[in-house]
Amino acid sequence: MSKYTIGIDLGGTTMTAGLVDANYEIVGKITRATQLPRPAADLEQALADLCRSVAKENNVSFEDVSYVGIGTPGSVNFTTGFVGYNTNFNYYDWNLGPDLEALLGCKVYVENDANAAAFGEYIAGGAKGYRNAVIITLGTGIGSGIILDGKILRGFNFAAGEMGHTVIVKGGRLCNCGRRGCWERYASARALSEDTREAMKTAPDNMMWKIAGDLDHVNAKTAFDAMAAGDALAKQVVDTWLEYVGCGVANVVNTFQPEVICIGGGVSNQGEVLLAPVRAYVEKETHNITTGRVPEIRACVLRNDAGVIGAAALASSI
Ligand SMILES: [Zn+2]
Known part of the structure; x- marks a missing residue:
């Protein structure tokens, strides 16, 4: 069992990736500009780079990351990792989960950003x-x-x-x-x-x-x-x-x-x-x-x- 996971908070202005340990504590994080508008494939490359960078900056091999989770605006099919219309990004039918899995070679979970933030508060915050x-x-x-x-x-x-x-x-x-x-x-x-x-x-x-x-x-x-x-x-x-x-x-x-x-x-x-x-x-x-x-x-x-x-x-x- 790997000790780390990576969580991404993807917003219209900035995107933050955090390396998180088994106690749900952030070991290190990187925030970059989302740089919209840009093609979806281009943003996926940037997200993959963000994940690799946050692991590397904290001296963790990407092989020790068990999965990546993303919270994104838009309507998200959690099962398929597919994002329907996303008003912030102006993407229709974005195959975010599978595309990022192919780029990173690990499991990627995608969830609506409000749900992801609520789950954070549940697992490690006020509702812990x-x-x-x-x-x-x-x-x-x-x-x-x-x-x-x-x-x-x-x-x-x-x-x-x-x-x-x-x-x-x-x-x-x-x-x-x-x-x-x-x-x-x-x-x-x-x-x-x-x-x-x-x-x-x-x-x-x-x-x-x-x-x-x-x-x-x-x-x-x-x-x-x-x-x-x-x-x-x-x-x-x-x-x-x-x-x-x-x-x-x-x-x-x-x-x-x-x-x-x-x-x-x-x-x-x-x-x-x-x-x-x-x-x-x-x-x-x-x-x-x-x-x-x-x-x-x-x-x-x-x-x-x-x-x-x-x-x-x-x-x-x-
Ligand atoms: Zn209303």
Whole structure:
């Protein structure tokens, strides 16, 4: 049994390969520009070179690498390593897994990037030690990965786990998935920024203007900062947003009853200011009353390394 695996976090701007040991710790990693647009075959060569380089730089023979795992945007068939349409890269029907196996001469697993990052958090991060976990990332949208009994829930078409596109307000805000009222339109970090801007427009003298400077510099931290400084309008914005976060998390609990839910994304840096109200909402709204046991709700811990570690552990996700 080899001691190492390699995990790749492939993004539209950068790609990172990490050499990972048997304890799911990153021994060394390399980040390079993805350099899009480029032909798929060219990117595959670059990925193969990245894998060989990260092994070599850490004085590990590539023969001691048991497999390579990749987390990529797009719809991924985990069984075949085939990537359907990928909006970031503009590739259709990308035969990534088999092509990279031919270049490297080892097994290559390919998974959707959100699932790979969730699996990293499950195996070595905030959900370590549990068997049933849901990882929620509050960012531009809401990403989620569902791990049940130690396996990634992939579902038919490998498209399960899109909690961000479950509707919480029927007929509500239009989402870019085509539905109205999706959870991510109300509870993502972007939604908080949008709500903050709308509130600021109604209050030209509000403290949030001083914090952000102008509307273009509003982010998910703006309202939290103003709330911490005692601003009532900011508290109203944050409280409303937290209720939407809590509503979706309660749906997650009622659907999956995971032992733990980890919340990630930059806004999770708010820590207990975010987590405590979400916990309170979930305890009020979920059906654990008979046992009194409520799933743990905590922050993700691996941050940018989750994707690499999760990809490097994909053989365990089946
Ligand atoms: Zn949607």
